[in-house]
Amino acid sequence: MTIEEFVDSRGRALLRFATALTCDPHLAEDIVQEVLLRAQRRWSRIVSVGSPDGYLRKMVVNEYLSLRRRKSFGDLPAGPDVLAGLSPAVEDPDYGEREEMLSRIRALPPKQRAVLALRYYSGLTDAEIAEVLGSRPGTVRSHASRALAALRVDEFAWTPGGAR
Amino acid sequence: MTDLIRAVFEEQAGRAPDVAGLRAALAPGRRTPRRWAVPAVAAAVVAVVLGFAVWSRPEAVPPAGYAPPDAPDLTVAMEYRPTDLPRGFAEGHRLIELADGHWSRTWLNGTGWIALGGRTVEPSATAPTDPATAPVEDQQGSPWITWRPRPDLELGVKVMDVPDALLVARAAAVSVVADPGAGLTVPAQFGWLPDDLMRGTVQAGLGVAGSGQSPFSGETVCVTSTSVGVPDPGDHPITAEITRVSPALHGERTEVTVRGLPGVLTPGVPQGARTLTARLADGRWLRIRGGTADTDLVRIADGMRIGPDRPWDWFGR
Numbered sequence: 001m002t003i004e005e006f007v008d009s010r011g012r013a014l015l016r017f018a019t020a021l022t023c024d025p026h027l028a029e030d031i032v033q034e035v036l037l038r039a040q041r042r043w044s045r046i047v048s049v050g051s052p053d054g055y056l057r058k059m060v061v062n063e064y065l066s067l068r069r070r071k072s073f074g075d076l077p078a079g080p081d082v083l084a085g086l087s088p089a090v091e092d093p094d095y096g097e098r099e100e101m102l103s104r105i106r107a108l109p110p111k112q113r114a115v116l117a118l119r120y121y122s123g124l125t126d127a128e129i130a131e132v133l134g135s136r137p138g139t140v141r142s143h144a145s146r147a148l149a150a151l152r153v154d155e156f157a158w159t160p161g162g163a164r
Numbered sequence: 165m166t167d168l169i170r171a172v173f174e175e176q177a178g179r180a181p182d183v184a185g186l187r188a189a190l191a192p193g194r195r196t197p198r199r200w201a202v203p204a205v206a207a208a209v210v211a212v213v214l215g216f217a218v219w220s221r222p223e224a225v226p227p228a229g230y231a232p233p234d235a236p237d238l239t240v241a242m243e244y245r246p247t248d249l250p251r252g253f254a255e256g257h258r259l260i261e262l263a264d265g266h267w268s269r270t271w272l273n274g275t276g277w278i279a280l281g282g283r284t285v286e287p288s289a290t291a292p293t294d295p296a297t298a299p300v301e302d303q304q305g306s307p308w309i310t311w312r313p314r315p316d317l318e319l320g321v322k323v324m325d326v327p328d329a330l331l332v333a334r335a336a337a338v339s340v341v342a343d344p345g346a347g348l349t350v351p352a353q354f355g356w357l358p359d360d361l362m363r364g365t366v367q368a369g370l371g372v373a374g375s376g377q378s379p380f381s382g383e384t385v386c387v388t389s390t391s392v393g394v395p396d397p398g399d400h401p402i403t404a405e406i407t408r409v410s411p412a413l414h415g416e417r418t419e420v421t422v423r424g425l426p427g428v429l430t431p432g433v434p435q436g437a438r439t440l441t442a443r444l445a446d447g448r449w450l451r452i453r454g455g456t457a458d459t460d461l462v463r464i465a466d467g468m469r470i471g472p473d474r475p476w477d478w479f480g481r
Contacts, residue, residue, distance in 0.1 A: 004190060011186050016177035025179045026410055033186055040190060099414055101172045109274045120166060121173035146275070151165065 003036065003043045006052055011036075013053075018060050021117040023106050035059040057122070058132045061114050104151045112147035115140055179412065241347040242267045244319055246280055248339030250332060253278060254480045257369030258348040263362075263390065267348070269478075272370065276325035278336055287315035295321070295337035300330060307333040313340075346478065351385045352406055355467030358460055361401055364388035368476060383408065383479070387468075389454075402454035402461075404468060411441055411449055418458065422450070422465045429458050440465055446473045 001009075011032070018028035035056060039046055046052050105113060111133065118129045126137045126144070133140065240260045249271055256277075257270040266283030285291075291312045292298035298311040303322060307330045310320040319340060323333040350366050357363070367386040389402040415431035420440070427442030427450075440452040440461040452465050 004187065007183060007186050007190060011183040012180070015180040015183060015186070019180040020173040020177040023176050023412075024410055025181045029181045029185055036186060036190060097168065098172050098175060099412075101168050102176070102412065105169070105172060111274070116169060117173055120170045121177065148165070151169070 001047055001052075003040050006056075007036065010053060014056055014060065017057060017117070017122060018064070020121045021061065021064055021114060023102065031060055031063045035063050054132075061118070061132055065110050065114065101151065108147050108150060112143045112150070115143040116147050119144060176412075239347040239349040240265065240267060242269050242282065243343050243346050244280060244282060244313075244340050245269065245343040245346060246271075246278070246321065246336040246339045247341055248335045249278055250326065255478055256480070257367065258476075258478070259365055259367045259369075260348055260350070261365050263364070269346075270369070273326075276323070276329075278324075278326065278332065279320075279322045280336070280340065281320045281322070283318055284316055285312070285318045288312070289315070291315075291318070295319075295340065296334070298337070300333065309333055309337045311337065350471070352387050352404065352468060352470045354387055354389060354402075354404065354464065355469055356463055357389055357402065357467075358456060360392050361389040362392050364390035369479070383476075402452065402456065402464060404450065404452045404464070406444070406448050406450050406470060408448055408473075411451055413441060420458070420462050422462060423468075427462075427465070429461065444470065448473055 015028060015032050018032045019025050022028045022031065039052070039056060039059065043052075046055050049055075105116065108116070114133065115129055118124045118132060119126070124132070126140045129140045130137045242258065250273070252273040253271040254273070255269060256272040257268075259268045259270075261267070264283065266281060268279050268281035270277050270279040292310070293312050295309060295311045298309050301308045301310070306322055306324040308320060308322045310318055312318050319337075321333050321337040321340070323329040323336070326332050348366065348368060351368055353366065354363050365386075365388045367388075368384070370383060384405050384407040386403065386405045388404075391401055413428060413430050418429040420427050420429055422440065422442040423444070425442055425445065427440055430439050430441065431437075437453055437455045438458060438461055440450075440458075442450050442465065444450050450465060450468075450470070452461055454461060454464075456464075
């Protein structure tokens with residue numbers, strides 16, 4: 001399988017995962033693009049050890065965590081027409097609940113968010129997540145536990161000046 | 165709750181861009197330029213959404229000569245900082261409460277935070293003056309130490325989600341030194357507001373807290389309003405956020421013109437609130453939320469004074 005064939009068949013899934021992880025389709029595209037360009041240089045080695053899906057997913061997670069550590073102001077603003085490209089209007093009575101949860105997920109520390117995305121979006125076990133993150137299953141469980149606790153707690157009600 | 169988490173991730177995944185861009189980027193010699201900001205987070209890698217102002221006691225008084233900032237380039241001094249923090253903490257958030265001028269600076273490490281706040285108070289002869297011996301209060305499980313380096317100035321240190329929090333809080337408090345020149349240059353400010361509202365807080369940093377609604381991750385400027393005559397400091401009927409992170413829009417849209425640019429009004433959270441989203445000319449997003457009329461939201465947006473998108477020299481240090 002060439003990397004182009006991979007992109008055609010699996011690129012969409014990788015982009016979806018990256019978007020779920022980052023909650024930002026533009027950042028996700030940047031990350032996946034960066035990952036693919038790096039993977040392209042050693043593609044033969046990547047495919048020689050098996051399915052590239054897991055390997056590239058791991059690269060995406062690492063790139064995301066790495067970006068969150070780097071300082072960068074390299075933005076190139078797009079035009080206001082971007083609004084027109086956002087998702088179409090839909091009737092959705094539950095959007096408020098999801099919006100609230102999305103806010104909380106976005107507020108999580110990056111590793112906690114990555115653990116949740118790998119667990120609840122990708123369906124990985126804690127052992128598999130540990131392999132992706134290069135940590136121990138116990139650490140993954142700890143991240144997950146803290147993340148879930150943070151999502152449960154109504155910290156958003158703790159507004160400036162409101163809670164001392 | 166896990167079903168809701170899955171639904172959120174699925175919904176986000178559904179926003180994924182088309183794969184064609186990736187295919188093009190892999191072509192020899194082709195590389196699509198980055199179009200968007202990667203949020204600058206330096207060593208502080210967490211988008212903490214917590215309250216950073218630590219006081220609501222009634223004795224807070226505005227500093228002598230203090231007046232709410234009326235221009236985005238006004239700087240409010242925050243001239244103290246701790247010098248003894250655990251490894252890995254970097255400053256990621258600053259806040260000003262416009263009503264009384266109190267401020268806070270917060271250092272983050274990815275999981276926890278340490279905040280230093282200051283406010284002008286009525287002079288007291290009995291308040292603790294030495295952070296080494298000042299009593300520790302428990303604030304929702306977090307240690308909070310306050311003392312007065314001057315009779316009319318109270319400083320406070322609060323620590324959350326940090327191992328050995330009490331020791332860390334004491335060490336941080338004892339290490340506080342003067343930091344001449346430090347402050348927050350007000351990056352944005354409300355202009356017109358409905359008669360029953362006034363300016364509340366100005367915040368800059370990671371995942372700044374707003375009205376308890378939907379904060380962004382990444383670096384965000386957030387200004388809030390508060391209700392006239394309502395002494396609840398957590399009351400923020402209108403919140404405006406300016407960020408480089410693109411928002412998700414939900415619900416039925418109404419197109420409007422905001423600051424001469426296209427914007428949309430969508431249903432907000434909580435029920436009945438409205439959200440106005442627009443792309444500023446410099447590429448950042450402006451999002452204003454509140455339970456007010458659509459025409460008022462547009463007027464608020466049009467009246468906002470928004471400073472340039474420039475790096476904060478204190479951020480990540």
